Amino acid sequence: MKIARYILSRFAKAIVVLLGIVVLNFCLIHAAPGDPAAVMAGEAGAADEIFLQQLREKFGLDQPFHVQLWNYVSGILQFDLGYSYRQEAPVLDLILDRLPATLLLTGSAFFISIGLGILAGAMAAVRVGSWADTAITTLALLFYATPLFWVALMGILLFSVQLGWLPAFGMETVGGGYTGFARWLDIAHHLILPALTLGLFFTAIYTRMARASMLETSGEDFVKTARAKGLTEGKITRRHVMRNAMLPVVTLAGLQAGQIVGGAVLTETVFAWPGIGRLMFDALLQRDYNLLLGVFLISSAMVLLFNLITDLIYLIVDPRIELAK
Amino acid sequence: MKRLLVGALGAALLATASVATIASAAPKSGGTINVVIQPEPPSLMLGITQNGPTQMVAGNIYESLLRYDTDLNPQPSLAKSWEVSDDGLTYTFKLQEGVTWHDGAPFTSADVVFTADTFLRETHPRFRVSLAHVESITAPDDHTVVFKLKNPFGPFLGIFEAGTMPMIPKHIYEGTDYANNPMNATPIGTGPFKFKEWEKGSYIHLVKNEDYYIEGQPYLDDIYWQVIPDAASRAVAFETGKVDVLPGGSVENFDIPRLTAMDGVCATDKGWEYFAPHAWLWLNNREGPTSEVKFRQAIMYAMDREFVRDVIWNGFGNVATGPVSSKTRFYSDDVTQYNYDPDKAKALLEEIGYDGTPVRILPLPYGETWQRWGEAVKQNLEEVGINTEIVATDVAGWNQKVSEWDYDLAFTYLYQYGDPALGVARTYISSNIAKGSPWNNVQGYANPKVDELFAEAAVLADEGQRQELYTQVQQKLVDDVPVAWTLELSFPTIYRCDVKDLVQTAIGVNDGFKDAWLDR
Numbered sequence: 001m002k003i004a005r006y007i008l009s010r011f012a013k014a015i016v017v018l019l020g021i022v023v024l025n026f027c028l029i030h031a032a033p034g035d036p037a038a039v040m041a042g043e044a045g046a047a048d049e050i051f052l053q054q055l056r057e058k059f060g061l062d063q064p065f066h067v068q069l070w071n072y073v074s075g076i077l078q079f080d081l082g083y084s085y086r087q088e089a090p091v092l093d094l095i096l097d098r099l100p101a102t103l104l105l106t107g108s109a110f111f112i113s114i115g116l117g118i119l120a121g122a123m124a125a126v127r128v129g130s131w132a133d134t135a136i137t138t139l140a141l142l143f144y145a146t147p148l149f150w151v152a153l154m155g156i157l158l159f160s161v162q163l164g165w166l167p168a169f170g171m172e173t174v175g176g177g178y179t180g181f182a183r184w185l186d187i188a189h190h191l192i193l194p195a196l197t198l199g200l201f202f203t204a205i206y207t208r209m210a211r212a213s214m215l216e217t218s219g220e221d222f223v224k225t226a227r228a229k230g231l232t233e234g235k236i237t238r239r240h241v242m243r244n245a246m247l248p249v250v251t252l253a254g255l256q257a258g259q260i261v262g263g264a265v266l267t268e269t270v271f272a273w274p275g276i277g278r279l280m281f282d283a284l285l286q287r288d289y290n291l292l293l294g295v296f297l298i299s300s301a302m303v304l305l306f307n308l309i310t311d312l313i314y315l316i317v318d319p320r321i322e323l324a325k
Numbered sequence: 326m327k328r329l330l331v332g333a334l335g336a337a338l339l340a341t342a343s344v345a346t347i348a349s350a351a352p353k354s355g356g357t358i359n360v361v362i363q364p365e366p367p368s369l370m371l372g373i374t375q376n377g378p379t380q381m382v383a384g385n386i387y388e389s390l391l392r393y394d395t396d397l398n399p400q401p402s403l404a405k406s407w408e409v410s411d412d413g414l415t416y417t418f419k420l421q422e423g424v425t426w427h428d429g430a431p432f433t434s435a436d437v438v439f440t441a442d443t444f445l446r447e448t449h450p451r452f453r454v455s456l457a458h459v460e461s462i463t464a465p466d467d468h469t470v471v472f473k474l475k476n477p478f479g480p481f482l483g484i485f486e487a488g489t490m491p492m493i494p495k496h497i498y499e500g501t502d503y504a505n506n507p508m509n510a511t512p513i514g515t516g517p518f519k520f521k522e523w524e525k526g527s528y529i530h531l532v533k534n535e536d537y538y539i540e541g542q543p544y545l546d547d548i549y550w551q552v553i554p555d556a557a558s559r560a561v562a563f564e565t566g567k568v569d570v571l572p573g574g575s576v577e578n579f580d581i582p583r584l585t586a587m588d589g590v591c592a593t594d595k596g597w598e599y600f601a602p603h604a605w606l607w608l609n610n611r612e613g614p615t616s617e618v619k620f621r622q623a624i625m626y627a628m629d630r631e632f633v634r635d636v637i638w639n640g641f642g643n644v645a646t647g648p649v650s651s652k653t654r655f656y657s658d659d660v661t662q663y664n665y666d667p668d669k670a671k672a673l674l675e676e677i678g679y680d681g682t683p684v685r686i687l688p689l690p691y692g693e694t695w696q697r698w699g700e701a702v703k704q705n706l707e708e709v710g711i712n713t714e715i716v717a718t719d720v721a722g723w724n725q726k727v728s729e730w731d732y733d734l735a736f737t738y739l740y741q742y743g744d745p746a747l748g749v750a751r752t753y754i755s756s757n758i759a760k761g762s763p764w765n766n767v768q769g770y771a772n773p774k775v776d777e778l779f780a781e782a783a784v785l786a787d788e789g790q791r792q793e794l795y796t797q798v799q800q801k802l803v804d805d806v807p808v809a810w811t812l813e814l815s816f817p818t819i820y821r822c823d824v825k826d827l828v829q830t831a832i833g834v835n836d837g838f839k840d841a842w843l844d845r
Contacts, residue, residue, distance in 0.1 A: 034721025040367075040376075041450075042724050042763060051450040052761060058504070086367050087525075088509065097525060156561055168561045174528045174549050175357055272553040274526025282364070282554075287721045 082290035091294035102275035112199035117206020125214035144204035169272035254310025258303035356843035385837035387491035387514035413477030413786030434464035439495035477786035480744030517543035544842035573816025596833020601650035604738035621806035625663035655795035684733035770807035
């Protein structure tokens with residue numbers, strides 16, 4: 001009961017925050033120089049006054065700013081994300097069309113980084129000062145500090161150009177004609193490089209965080225007690241240290257999960273992955289207002305949602321945390 | 326430096342060699358070709374969307390009445406023959422027989438009339454300018470179309486190109502809301518390839534039109550246009566054999582020598598003659614130091630344009646001598662020459678007593694090459710004592726700054742469309758001064774003599790007379806330096822040498838893969 005009330009109140013607050021985000025985003029994007037009509041006219045290589053006027057009328061850009069804002073917000077309140085005039089399709093359709101590719105990429109990267117990160121962090125923590133610890137922390141620092149696009153390009157250079165093992169771009173072999181399981185294999189083959197590239201940065205963060213958090217926890221009194229009780233080191237690590245050390249990791253995972261739907265602009269661009277990050281980046285350059293705002297809205301909704309989920313997971317992981325009366 | 330030039334030269338030689346072998350070989354049918362497309366086009370309906378990538382893909386789907394060889398001579402396409410009356414007022418086209426739309430409906434003169442007189446009049450700003458000279462368009466029979474003009478219009482025979490006048494199916498569009506017609510998503514043309522599938526963000530798939538009116542053509546079975554947003558990744562895609570053709574401008578210039586040095590790779594700078602992309606710096610003629618003619622002349626002397634061509638453009642392109650490209654009709658080199666001469670620039674600046682007021686340079690936000698070019702010009706200008714600052718923008722911001730006249734020097738390049746009346750006059754005539762568009766006379770140059778010469782030359786039928794007037798206008802403009810011309814750009818098409826007959830006309834790969842075949 002208490003938890004249901006808690007969730008409801010969090011949702012109510014989230015909606016207010018979301019509306020604030022919508023209005024703020026709307027103002028920000030309209031403050032950027034240029035408008036979609038000028039961009040489209042520019043691409044046509046010629047424009048006269050009539051043509052620009054036609055486009056502005058079509059986009060509703062000829063109306064006063066507050067009217068445009070009102071139209072947009074009232075559309076959002078009716079769950080209508082609007083229409084992308086540039087792509088000539090409803091915004092929601094465009095986003096849903098790209099969502100699977102993005103979820104596959106960011107989701108894989110998410111699980112790779114959590115899995116690898118916690119594993120590596122734990123390995124380093126239980127063998128502090130060993131050569132394994134040194135190797136892991138050095139690598140983690142390296143990946144944490146290396147720009148993503150550079151890792152991506154080096155990955156392509158090594159695994160695609162030099163060794164020829166992995167495809168350099170795209171989500172599947174164009175014209176490959178694969179179906180069923182063969183198609184999934186093909187997609188998986190294409191997924192390896194981008195997912196690893198995107199995952200590496202977060203892996204590094206999880207590794208460092210899990211290691212530090214575990215070292216801190218293993219110095220606590222209850223761990224000494226467990227050891228005094230005669231529990232095996234394995235049991236102590238798994239049952240006592242790990243569980244308590246996971247709280248900061250969960251926080252970080254919540255933050256990362258919130259970004260899953262937003263896509264990964266850099267990775268998607270370098271690997272020509274047809275996801276939402278690229279959709280958003282193109283929309284920004286083309287001043288495709290509705291599409292850009294739509295992506296922003298959905299990603300901010302996801303961040304809010306995952307913040308809530310993170311808070312709920314806290315309750316499970318650490319029974320000491322209770323809901324306020 | 327030397328190596329770069331050798332690379333470019335080698336590429337040019339390879340291209341020549343491949344042209345020589347084409348002539349003797351008989352085309353083979355079959356095969357799939359992969360081509361890079363960037364950026365992803367917003368739509369493939371060429372009658373509504375006229376941007377570059379749209380034309381590049383849709384040039385396979387839609388056709389016009391004529392094509393143009395690399396010397397800009399008209400060639401048959403959907404029109405098999407044409408006649409121009411002696412007074413230059415009546416153009417009669419005979420259409421090919423047996424042409425069908427991709428949905429099986431016959432293509433007739435009614436489609437031509439609908440396209441030119443109704444559809445494009447509403448949707449195509451560049452076409453409207455030419456249409457203003459037309460009095461009537463009629464179809465005396467199913468395979469004849471007659472254009473009657475109000476006055477002779479010199480470049481008229483040059484507007485029957487697929488991007489300017491793509492034929493639109495009347496039976497699909499008549500009486501509909503063109504922009505929202507659902508058929509825009511599955512375009513229907515008469516072209517050699519049909520639309521098959523568009524996986525947004527990944528690729529566009531076109532297939533052979535089995536009912537094409539030329540027996541045996543096209544030769545290819547499938548074309549995949551691959552959307553690869555990153556320039557470095559596009560180069561890798563070509564290197565690893567995933568794509569066969571990199572249309573001009575697909576990769577950064579500094580990657581070109583490396584790619585063309587690969588085995589079995591050819592390059593050609595042909596196929597841009599109709600567009601003749603011409604680059605210059607807009608100079609704000611209204612205010613600031615650039616409002617003074619001698620300051621503008623000083624800029625022309627200060628820029629080392631050969632260095633830019635040789636280093637930043639890897640030897641591709643030519644130094645521009647004035648407003649008309651040497652590839653465009655009525656070009657004249659009988660004009661004042663501005664060779665790189667920093668001393669002359671300094672002398673001019675001294676003469677006008679330039680006080681060091683800084684000028685803002687707005688590079689074109691089209692990637693690394695243009696960024697470097699901006700820096701080169703900055704360095705050149707500072708060497709002669711002009712203070713500069715570079716202003717960074719994205720495309721939308723660039724558009725706004727230029728069309729609101731908020732700049733001192735701004736990079737750009739524009740197409741010339743084969744004739745000064747179509748692609749040159751628009752930049753210099755005073756009736757084209759209006760805020761809100763980055764493609765008109767944004768520098769604010771007004772000269773009644775120039776207006777008069779352009780107006781007169783456009784409506785003459787006699788080529789000799791036109792040449793005379795255009796030579797005069799070029800001389801006048803080059804002396805006034807309303808803008809600082811830089812290069813006649815060249816965007817080499819890079820392809821595997823076993824792709825034959827790829828670039829056949831003055832618009833290159835934009836004209837579709839009608840003649841292309843694979844020697845595999």
